[in-house]
Amino acid sequence: MNNAVDLLQALIVNRCVNDGSPDSGHEYRSVETLSEFFGEPGQVFEPHPGRQSVLYRIPGSDPSAERLMFMGHLDVVPVSPTGWTHDPFGGEIDDGFVWGRGAVDMLNMTAAMAMVFRQRMSGSQPRGDLLFLAVADEENGGAYGAEYLVDNHWETVRSEYMLTEIAYPAVAGVAGPTPAINVGEKGPFWHQLRSAGTPGHGSQPYGADNALIPLARAVTSVAGSPTPVIITDDWRSFVATLGLPASQKAGLVDPDLLDETIDEIAVTDPFFARYVHACTHLTMTPTVFNAGGKANVIPDDAVASIDARLLPGQDEDTVREHLAKILGGDAESITVELVRTSAANSSPPTGRLWESLLDAYELNLGDRSAAPTLTPASTDARFWRRRGAVAYGAGLFCDRVSFPDFLTMFHGHDERISLESMDLTVKFLGEALAAFERRSP
Ligand SMILES: [Zn+2]
Incomplete structure (x- = not known):
């Protein structure tokens, strides 16, 4: 697997469908895929047979320095196959899109973040720990994934900053497309x-x-x-x-x-x-x-x-x-x-990670404006926000799918992400990470 698109296709094909029952999900398949992608196994957590989450860590030089975590989920919701024009678990590329369940929720981001993290693994030692966490069971409340990890392994998965769901395409702004940064739910x-x-x-x-x-x-x-x-x-x-x-x-x-x-x-x-x-x-x-x-x-x-x-x-x-x-x-x-x-929660649109995201948008778009969005659904970010972490969702997307059309693909038919958006998001997240490290206090 050379890039984020290869990984995304493999994650879609793994069909980690979470129907709400404890024995569904089968996230161990994608944990295995990630171990191939990274060339090494990560730290695996399995609170129920088959429900695996995996953590990769680039240890920092200063254990007390602020940590940044990339977090994605591996499970997806079931499909009604008759509504799809492509095989929902084929991971096919057609018309410049990768098609399949999870293509926007959120295997696209899990794959893009894994790619950025893999690139960073061969770099110099960071000051604070950098973490990549791929979790099970986001689609049914996280008892076998994020909630379990935060309740039982907090010191291991602790992080002051987090990038996770939901990364939306740009909204139609005053002076053209304006990037959206999700700040709460x-x-x-x-x-x-x-x-x-x-x-x-x-x-x-x-x-x-x-x-x-x-x-x-x-x-x-x-x-x-x-x-x-x-x-x-x-x-x-x-x-x-x-x-x-x-x-x-x-x-x-x-x-x-x-x-x-x-x-x-x-x-x-x-x-x-x-x-x-x-x-x-x-x-x-x-x-x-x-x-x-x-x-x-x-x-x-x-x-x-x-x-x-x-x-x-x-x-x-x-x-x-x-x-x-x-x-x-x-x-x-x-x-x-x-x-x-569970209570609504949000992170303030200010501070080290916020400014790092704006740095990356500025590099790509020449402008530091961004729209803070709320997601009506809930995500695993809430478990970290409750413990004081700042968590956002952000990416960079081409203009082939609008913000409103993107919203309809969550848990809907014909989920797809463009190849261009995958490339842009990998580039964007890499730049945001570099900016975050530069902005070390
Ligand atoms: Zn999701």
Whole structure:
């Protein structure tokens, strides 16, 4: 394997599909691929058979100096193959793109970071440790990957700075394409709504206590009601960089005008509108609904899963207050059961690593402006941010896929990354690393 594209293809072909079950993932395959790529095995962690993560380290001369870690995940989500025009696990190159599950989430970055790290391995000794970590299980919460490592091997995987997800293409800026640096992510608040009833014969519904009915009303309210808005400072900085009409830019930072501005943007750019909505609102998405088991039995239990996502400044109370408000008379009979939650988190768009990324953008684009973005999903960066690390996602992409189109490829059909974007990102990350080392305090 000579370059990042070769490695990316091999990682796609390894089919490390994480379906949420402990025995899926099979990340050991890609850990083996990485050991071929680096020409040596790394430090392997395997908290469950087959669920391997691997760490490579270039030890620094000063153990107390700040560390930088490149972190990528090895697992991918399942596919619906009928929606693809290329084999999702073929790693084919066609029309200047590498096609396959993981091509943007995030095997492209895992491969590009591995390439930069391999190049750096033959250089002089750094001052602080440089780390490359490839983890299992990002797509199901990290219990067999990042979370396990941070909880059990913190001193080994500790780092003050980290580059990881999500690297986005440039946004349409005031003076042309403006690079995006991901600085934070929303917090998932997965919960279930449940209603109880009394079983009975489906032939006699009059006055029956059918658990399905109030829950169906609740789910409709959840999906149809406006949700609480927060305009963060990072969001203001992001909007300031956008090449939109002044009236739309004003609307995007004004809670009273926000929703109508999003509707306006949706007319021409529905995917961007969806992103804007997610970055400014508590979102509440009904995803699973279960009630009843037989066509002639009135159900006594109904349950719906809601994927809610919190902005910085929102918490469990935000969700509970919102539900109390929108459920009306049903609020008392519907219980809210927490499934999984974690707080929104972000790193400030300032400091040593931020400036290093701007150095690298300046070399390539002649300009130091960048748009700080928020990702509506969650990533493994949160485990390091919780312990005080600064974590960003950044790359350099060609203009063949726009920022909004890129967003639709995450967990979607026809995931692909251009060969040019792979080359640009490897170059960019190498320059960012060099700048980071130059900026040693
Ligand atoms: Zn990912």
